Amino acid sequence: MAGNWKLNPSTVQEASSLLKLLASNFIHHRDNNSAEVVQHQLQPEVIVFPPFPFIERAVSILEGTGIKVGAQNVGTAVKGAFTGEVSTSMIRSLGCDYVMVGHSERRTIFDETDEIINTKIKLALEEGGLKIVLCVGESLEEYENELLSSVVNLQIKKALKDISKDQIMNSGGGCNLIIAYEPIWAIGTGKVATPVQAQMAHVVVRKTLEELYGWDIANQIQIQYGGSVTPDSIADLMSMADVDGALVGGASLTADGFTRIVDGASSAASGLLPRLPPLPPKELTALEVVSCKNVLGESPIWSVKDQALYWISAPEEEVWTWNLIDAPYRRLFGTTIGCIALRGSSSNNGGGNLLIAGERAFLETRMTQRGENMNDFSSASGEQVSVFCDRPEQTETTRPNDGRVDREGRLVIGMYNNYHRSGSSEGENNCGLYRLDPITKSIQSLFPSNYKYRVSNCISFSPDGRTLYFCDTPTRKVYAFDYPESADGTLLSNRRLIWTMPSNLPGGPDGAQVDADGGLWMAISGAGLVVRVHPSLPGIVDYVVHLPVKSPTSCTFGGIDLDELFITTRGPDGGGLYRVKMPFGIRGLPEPEFGSSSGSGTVPMSPVSYPQQQQQQQQQSVVQEKPIAPPPVYGSAPSYLDTL
Numbered sequence: 001m002a003g004n005w006k007l008n009p010s011t012v013q014e015a016s017s018l019l020k021l022l023a024s025n026f027i028h029h030r031d032n033n034s035a036e037v038v039q040h041q042l043q044p045e046v047i048v049f050p051p052f053p054f055i056e057r058a059v060s061i062l063e064g065t066g067i068k069v070g071a072q073n074v075g076t077a078v079k080g081a082f083t084g085e086v087s088t089s090m091i092r093s094l095g096c097d098y099v100m101v102g103h104s105e106r107r108t109i110f111d112e113t114d115e116i117i118n119t120k121i122k123l124a125l126e127e128g129g130l131k132i133v134l135c136v137g138e139s140l141e142e143y144e145n146e147l148l149s150s151v152v153n154l155q156i157k158k159a160l161k162d163i164s165k166d167q168i169m170n171s172g173g174g175c176n177l178i179i180a181y182e183p184i185w186a187i188g189t190g191k192v193a194t195p196v197q198a199q200m201a202h203v204v205v206r207k208t209l210e211e212l213y214g215w216d217i218a219n220q221i222q223i224q225y226g227g228s229v230t231p232d233s234i235a236d237l238m239s240m241a242d243v244d245g246a247l248v249g250g251a252s253l254t255a256d257g258f259t260r261i262v263d264g265a266s267s268a269a270s271g272l273l274p275r276l277p278p279l280p281p282k283e284l285t286a287l288e289v290v291s292c293k294n295v296l297g298e299s300p301i302w303s304v305k306d307q308a309l310y311w312i313s314a315p316e317e318e319v320w321t322w323n324l325i326d327a328p329y330r331r332l333f334g335t336t337i338g339c340i341a342l343r344g345s346s347s348n349n350g351g352g353n354l355l356i357a358g359e360r361a362f363l364e365t366r367m368t369q370r371g372e373n374m375n376d377f378s379s380a381s382g383e384q385v386s387v388f389c390d391r392p393e394q395t396e397t398t399r400p401n402d403g404r405v406d407r408e409g410r411l412v413i414g415m416y417n418n419y420h421r422s423g424s425s426e427g428e429n430n431c432g433l434y435r436l437d438p439i440t441k442s443i444q445s446l447f448p449s450n451y452k453y454r455v456s457n458c459i460s461f462s463p464d465g466r467t468l469y470f471c472d473t474p475t476r477k478v479y480a481f482d483y484p485e486s487a488d489g490t491l492l493s494n495r496r497l498i499w500t501m502p503s504n505l506p507g508g509p510d511g512a513q514v515d516a517d518g519g520l521w522m523a524i525s526g527a528g529l530v531v532r533v534h535p536s537l538p539g540i541v542d543y544v545v546h547l548p549v550k551s552p553t554s555c556t557f558g559g560i561d562l563d564e565l566f567i568t569t570r571g572p573d574g575g576g577l578y579r580v581k582m583p584f585g586i587r588g589l590p591e592p593e594f595g596s597s598s599g600s601g602t603v604p605m606s607p608v609s610y611p612q613q614q615q616q617q618q619q620q621s622v623v624q625e626k627p628i629a630p631p632p633v634y635g636s637a638p639s640y641l642d643t644l
């Protein structure tokens with residue numbers, strides 16, 4: 001537990017009286033049941049960070065109480081012509097055991113960069129006996145844009161750049177580092193993060209530390225929560241498995257307040273169950289339900305109206321459909337198909353209306369359920385098929401690929417550079433992302449003209465329709481963007497990284513679909529998996545669906561209750577349609593139709609919301625008796641933040 005006094009109090013006399021009160025509280029505190037002052041380490045460890053001029057006084061007044069003293073900052077030079085600076089050897093020689101680096105006030109008011117913070121940490125580690133409290137945390141804007149993980153992950157990695165395990169652990173087996181997670185929006189504002197919010201952020205911190213130093217060390221590094229902690233909030237915060245302590249600002253300026261916080265923390269900590277490594281993802285297995293042997297099955301969509309699934313086999317120029325009861329059947333369309341969309345229709349014409357994003361043109365058609373079996377396909381010409389519009393990019397190197405309909409009934413369509421593996425200039429980034437309006441048939445670019453890519457995938461929408469997911473498959477990085485609802489030429493904005501495919505997985509993210517809770521299910525072609533990443537915990541895979549074939553290509557929710565995941569696959573070992581029932585509480589949303597607005601606020605509630613699931617998983621985890629092995633690595637937290 002640490003108290004950060006910041007620029008307080010105003011005089012050395014006031015500082016001395018606060019220190020004396022603290023000293024007497026803590027001597028009594030430790031002496032409750034004994035006349036003798038107990039000379040063991042305070043549990044929890046207590047540190048105060050007074051301003052530089054009061055450090056010497058603090059060390060002398062607190063001597064014998066067990067309370068440690070730290071400096072709120074340190075310079076980046078060791079000695080010499082650096083007027084106004086303070087060095088690590090100076091603070092250590094005064095008796096400081098700790099130094100705080102990277103406090104958000106130093107980052108924002110004094111422009112301290114991650115590089116400066118890294119230098120300070122290295123200097124402190126070189127100064128034997130000095131431990132570090134490294135502060136990290138996101139701003140309100142970053143929090144609201146779901147950037148917590150990216151920001152915190154990046155801050156930690158940059159601050160600890162080139163710092164080894166051996167420097168983090170001291171020779172006595174103790175740890176030289178504490179991380180203080182302090183959301184900037186909670187510092188000094190009275191807005192304390194909820195225990196679940198703090199726990200989720202601390203899991204991100206620990207996961208990053210695990211990536212850097214392995215689980216054993218990550219588990220030993222204490223993570224403090226900071227931001228408007230009071231005697232009333234401390235016990236609930238400390239009941240979270242990954243909250244090891246608190247960094248307290250305002251409330252550490254009275255001896256009574258700070259002592260009550262330390263007391264609250266010790267009693268909560270005594271009831272704590274051991275922390276366990278992060279939960280492994282839940283594993284599911286999908287089974288083949290249609291052995292259609294597609295060369296490249298893709299773009300599965302479920303129509304609630306038709307109670308049928310539609311999908312394509314791209315180079316075979318086929319659209320398939322299956323109502324889960326009768327035999328599936330297919331039709332040929334005479335053009336390579338990128339994807340299909342349900343087509344809204346006011347007339348009751350038997351259903352099966354589709355828009356086909358073909359290489360030659362976008363087509364409209366109707367796949368009526370006529371009971372034909374899957375070998376019985378007919379040519380497109382005999383049935384209602386018409387050209388809807390030209391396709392974007394009338395070039396020979398690109399063709400339509402992945403796409404989904406937004407909540408306003410427009411189709412967002414991404415492209416595919418046929419030469420992307422060639423290494424020649426034809427294989428360069430030359431694809432754009434487009435939005436097709438069903439009424440005007442106009443096509444709007446959603447990326448700026450200089451933002452091009454090679455293979456569009458993962459195109460899908462958050463439940464409220466305001467976020468679009470996208471992956472340029474060769475990069476193996478999945479992004480979220482703010483999606484412009486207006487049709488006035490506004491582009492996608494606010495790019496943030498959701499998941500980087502870890503190096504131990506082959507292949508790349510292909511088609512994806514979002515569940516009603518906002519979790520993003522991505523088919524990983526080449527790895528035989530579909531994985532879920534929830535954008536509120538970027539980088540963490542919490543569900544994995546295994547397939548017996550290597551290349552799932554896309555997925556969607558279907559069935560009467562939208563609680564089954566249908567997965568298309570490609571040859572040569574696959575090609576069939578696969579299906580897996582979702583665990584209780586997970587289901588999809590109705591797929592919007594091209595040409596009919598489904599509104600953005602019509603999201604059915606799922607029985608268990610995502611944070612609740614996390615909490616339940618966490619609770620399950622803390623009652624485990626035996627430590628469980630670290631989970632298989634299906635993902636890493638995003639390694640960088642970048643904005644479009």
Ligand code: PEP
Pocket residue numbers: 004182186187188189190226227228229247248249250251
């Ligand atoms: C701090 O600045 O480190 C802090 C947590 O402040 P407060 O407790 O006043 O929000």
